[in-house]
Amino acid sequence: MLVYWYRDFPGLSVGENWRLELQLKPPWGRVNFHGGDRERWLFSEEIGGLGTVRNGEFLSGRPLTNYFFESSRSRVRDKISRLLDDERMRGVVQALAIADRSGMAFTDRQLLNATGTSHLLAISGLHIGLAAIGGAWLTRFGMMVLPVSVVARWGFAASLAGALLAALSYATLAGWGVSTQRAVLMLLVAASAMALNRSVHPLRAWILALAAVLVVDPLAPLGSGSWFSFLAVATLMLLFVPRCGRISWWKTALLAQAGVMVALLPLTVFWYQSFSPVGFLANLGAIPWVSLVVVPLTLGGVALLPVSMTVAGWFLTLAGKASSVLFLYLEFLAQMQGPVPQLPAPDILAVALAMLGGMLLLLPAGISGRWIGLFLILPLFLPPGPRTEQGSLLIEMLDAGQGTAVLLSTENRTLLYDSGPGDGAEQNLVRSVISPALASLGRNAPERIIISHGDLDHAGGLATLLKYYPETKLLARLPQQSIQIDRCYSGLTWRYDGFEFELLHPSTALPYLGNDSSCVLSVRGQGASVLLPGDISTAIEKRLLDARLMPYRVLLVPHHGSITSSSAEFISQLSPQVSIATASLGNRFGFPRAKIRQRYLNAGSNLWSTGACGAIRIHITSDGAVRAESARRKRNKIWRWPAARECP
Numbered sequence: 001m002l003v004y005w006y007r008d009f010p011g012l013s014v015g016e017n018w019r020l021e022l023q024l025k026p027p028w029g030r031v032n033f034h035g036g037d038r039e040r041w042l043f044s045e046e047i048g049g050l051g052t053v054r055n056g057e058f059l060s061g062r063p064l065t066n067y068f069f070e071s072s073r074s075r076v077r078d079k080i081s082r083l084l085d086d087e088r089m090r091g092v093v094q095a096l097a098i099a100d101r102s103g104m105a106f107t108d109r110q111l112l113n114a115t116g117t118s119h120l121l122a123i124s125g126l127h128i129g130l131a132a133i134g135g136a137w138l139t140r141f142g143m144m145v146l147p148v149s150v151v152a153r154w155g156f157a158a159s160l161a162g163a164l165l166a167a168l169s170y171a172t173l174a175g176w177g178v179s180t181q182r183a184v185l186m187l188l189v190a191a192s193a194m195a196l197n198r199s200v201h202p203l204r205a206w207i208l209a210l211a212a213v214l215v216v217d218p219l220a221p222l223g224s225g226s227w228f229s230f231l232a233v234a235t236l237m238l239l240f241v242p243r244c245g246r247i248s249w250w251k252t253a254l255l256a257q258a259g260v261m262v263a264l265l266p267l268t269v270f271w272y273q274s275f276s277p278v279g280f281l282a283n284l285g286a287i288p289w290v291s292l293v294v295v296p297l298t299l300g301g302v303a304l305l306p307v308s309m310t311v312a313g314w315f316l317t318l319a320g321k322a323s324s325v326l327f328l329y330l331e332f333l334a335q336m337q338g339p340v341p342q343l344p345a346p347d348i349l350a351v352a353l354a355m356l357g358g359m360l361l362l363l364p365a366g367i368s369g370r371w372i373g374l375f376l377i378l379p380l381f382l383p384p385g386p387r388t389e390q391g392s393l394l395i396e397m398l399d400a401g402q403g404t405a406v407l408l409s410t411e412n413r414t415l416l417y418d419s420g421p422g423d424g425a426e427q428n429l430v431r432s433v434i435s436p437a438l439a440s441l442g443r444n445a446p447e448r449i450i451i452s453h454g455d456l457d458h459a460g461g462l463a464t465l466l467k468y469y470p471e472t473k474l475l476a477r478l479p480q481q482s483i484q485i486d487r488c489y490s491g492l493t494w495r496y497d498g499f500e501f502e503l504l505h506p507s508t509a510l511p512y513l514g515n516d517s518s519c520v521l522s523v524r525g526q527g528a529s530v531l532l533p534g535d536i537s538t539a540i541e542k543r544l545l546d547a548r549l550m551p552y553r554v555l556l557v558p559h560h561g562s563i564t565s566s567s568a569e570f571i572s573q574l575s576p577q578v579s580i581a582t583a584s585l586g587n588r589f590g591f592p593r594a595k596i597r598q599r600y601l602n603a604g605s606n607l608w609s610t611g612a613c614g615a616i617r618i619h620i621t622s623d624g625a626v627r628a629e630s631a632r633r634k635r636n637k638i639w640r641w642p643a644a645r646e647c648p
Contacts, residue, residue: 002027002042005053014067014074017059022051028585028641030399031614031631034273034345035436043639044222069172073098076173079305083313088327089320095121096298096319099174106426108327114340115330116268116279120290122225123174125183125233128167130295132187134303135166160191170299178213178220179229185209186233202237206230222639224271228264235263238362257284259362262377266346266354269380273436274340278333285329293322339468342439344384354380383442391622393499393528395554398437399615399631400429402584402591403457406532406556407434408523409441410497416446417521417532422460430464437615445469447496450488451476452518452534477506477517488519499525504544505536515559516540527624528553531574535559541570549573553626554618557581557600557607561592571603578606578618578628585611585641606646613647 003022012018027047029038042050076098084090091104101109101121112118139162143151167187171180186209193200210230213220220226239259240252247255261280268275276282301315346354357376360369387409388394394409400420408415416438422428438446449472451459459478466474466484475488492503505520506513518534531552533541541558555576558565560583571579579600583591592609600607608616614631621627632643 001049001051002045002047003051003053005056007053010056010058013061014070016061019057019059020051020053021055023054023588025050025052025586026641028611030401030433030584031635031640032399032433032437033396033615033617033631033634034440035432037635039641040222040637040639044219046219073100073173073175076302076305079309079312080316083309083316084320086320089317089323092121092294092323093298093301093316093320096123096127096295097173097302099123099177099180110426111327111330111334114276114334114337115282115286116276117282117286117330119228120283120286122179123170123177124179124229125186126287126291127174127295128170128180128183128187130291131170131299132163132167134296134299136160136163138162138166157195160195164188164191173302178217178223178226181213181216182209182226182229182233185212202241206233206237224267227267227271231263231267232260235259235362238359242364253284253288257287262358262361263355265377266351266358266380269343269354270346270351273343273345273439275343276337276340278337282330282333286326289322289326289329294319294326297322342435342444343381344439344442345436346380350379384440387441388619389622391498391526393523393525393530393620394441395530395618395620396437397556397580397582397610397616397618398429398433399610400433400582401611402560402587402589403429403460404452404534404556404560404582405429405434406582407437407441407446408530409443410499413448413496414438414441414443414446415496415501416449416465418450418452418458418534419461419465421457422462422464424456424460425463428461428464430461430468434461434465435468445472448472448494449474450519450521451478451485452520452532453515454478454512455514455535458518458534475503475519477512477519479512490520499523499528504547504549505533505540520544522552526622528620530554530556531576532556533558535562535565537564538567538570541565541567545569545573551575553577553620555579555605557592557596560589561596561609562589563593563595566596566599568599568603571599571605575603576600576605577626578608580616581607581609583609583611585609587611606648608647609644612644614643616648 027039027042027050029042031039077094077100080090080094080097084093088105088108091108094103095101099122112121136159139159140155143155143158164187167184171184174180186205189200189205189208213226236256236259239255257280265275297315297319301312301319304312304315353376357373360373363370388411390411396407398405398407398420403421404418405420406417408417416434420429420433446469449465449469451462451474453459459476474485476485477488478485481487488503489508490503490505494501502522503519504522506517510517515535516537516539518536520534520536521532523530529552533556536558552574553576555574557579561581581592592607597607608630610616616628616630619627628648630643630647632640633647
């Protein structure tokens with residue numbers, strides 16, 4: 001079970017006993033044609049259900065000795081919190097010390113993603129290796145008080161034991177993620193070979209670690225971490241294991257970073273549909289800084305916590321200040337780069353060919369023809385072919401959870417209606433849902449954006465839209481209008497590729513009335529007709545009916561299927577062929593309501609919901625033919641919650 005506690009969260013400690021009243025759901029997630037797949041992640045983590053706390057009652061606490069490993073992590077977290085007042089420094093140190101990134105600000109995580117450096121704050125083989133080296137050196141230092149004969153006889157074995165103990169301790173604090181498992185297993189293989197005085201090829205250690213990870217967690221390949229982790233190590237082996245002679249340290253650093261970047265590029269585009277142009281420069285400076293400064297100071301501070309809180313605080317404070325220097329460097333590069341480029345999701349064949357191309361490029365310089373690999377990688381960056389032919393209209397009702405986001409695409413133009421939910425600042429679905437959908441159409445930005453009204457389930461991503469698409473014309477009806485945003489009003493019209501777009505509501509004299517001020521958009525042309533009414537109520541529906549609305553083939557169900565909208569007269573006069581409600585699966589409002597659903601069915605309309613179907617794509621061709629498909633059916637997998645029976 002994955003349980004969330006949103007309201008009046010009391011703060012929990014390891015070993016406490018609580019009785020919780022939960023609202024339970026199956027492991028559902030948003031499903032769109034492109035972008036991330038939360039249901040896959042839930043399946044790979046073996047999460048069988050989701051819960052939201054409605055009420056909690058504390059019963060008792062248990063001795064922490066019953067939860068030794070969990071309580072150890074909790075104690076380290078609490079001590080770091082007491083020693084570091086700065087929230088940013090504390091978040092980084094906790095991430096490196098115990099793999100707890102919950103304390104990191106959302107903007108800092110975005111910065112790491114934008115510069116391709118997120119892996120630096122995820123406990124990986126690099127960190128485990130540094131812990132092992134530190135353990136070996138500390139063991140050797142501690143043995144200096146022993147007689148020389150004892151050191152000569154047992155020094156090597158003791159150093160190996162110290163290295164393994166330090167690595168295992170750090171891995172336990174980090175929670176044993178996939179990259180941590182792989183690093184510890186490879187370290188065990190190498191240490192065993194050294195202890196037995198045997199030579200083991202690094203490839204054998206790599207294969208043994210891979211096999212062990214798959215035995216322990218057969219679902220690990222469903223997550224990106226195992227792919228990136230094992231492929232990065234395989235790339236380094238390809239680059240350095242067969243080579244003879246010595247290479248200068250700076251050439252080694254450049255070659256390693258360039259090789260890993262080339263090898264992981266196809267996987268990055270496949271998993272995240274983006275890449276960081278400044279990632280090479282960012283990692284070139286950040287990796288040695290984190291490896292040689294931030295991580296040693298963090299590990300030193302954690303090791304000293306049981307000895308002296310004061311001295312440990314000095315180490316951890318220095319680690320935090322060093323991380324601040326890192327963020328200054330990354331912020332400079334991110335500002336130079338601008339928004340991260342969004343790429344269309346490649347198919348498996350394109351990824352396989354690109355990975356082959358990367359391997360060819362990494363072959364030694366003496367092998368001729370290796371530059372052919374460049375042509376196998378280039379297709380990842382080619383724009384997709386046109387998705388909307390001449391005279392046709394593509395409508396994509398995105399699965400934005402309990403919120404609305406709709407893309408309308410003609411042959412050459414794209415319009416976005418609403419941004420989906422968000423907090424009005426940084427956390428929203430623009431990056432994860434809207435940008436991948438635009439990239440799949442081969443569009444870098446929409447020509448026009450309309451925000452129906454100011455509610456956060458429709459306008460939650462407005463600030464990010466302004467940041468990502470500053471040149472796009474934006475219309476909205478908000479409580480407080482911005483100079484960057486034009487006001488939508490009835491009577492405003494424009495044409496795209498033979499289609500007429502017209503705003504039917506609100507009038508210029510109408511004050512802001514929340515839902516009833518929603519911008520109502522009508523689209524007509526060449527056999528296609530679409531009405532997007534936002535969250536209007538029956539009162540505004542009646543005003544539109546008085547204006548003698550003509551029928552529409554596709555209707556966005558007003559207010560997600562609330563009982564306050566979709567009057568029988570409204571549905572009857574519009575007589576939509578297809579009606580779509582943007583509502584999350586199992587939402588607490590019960591949208592679309594059963595009574596409203598029955599009204600549409602009685603009128604002979606196909607009623608679909610983005611929650612039950614995932615994103616819904618409707619293609620109306622120039623001859624008037626309608627083709628519809630849903631993301632839950634198209635992306636049907638073993639982990640996918642099945643689409644509803646009525647979904648296209």
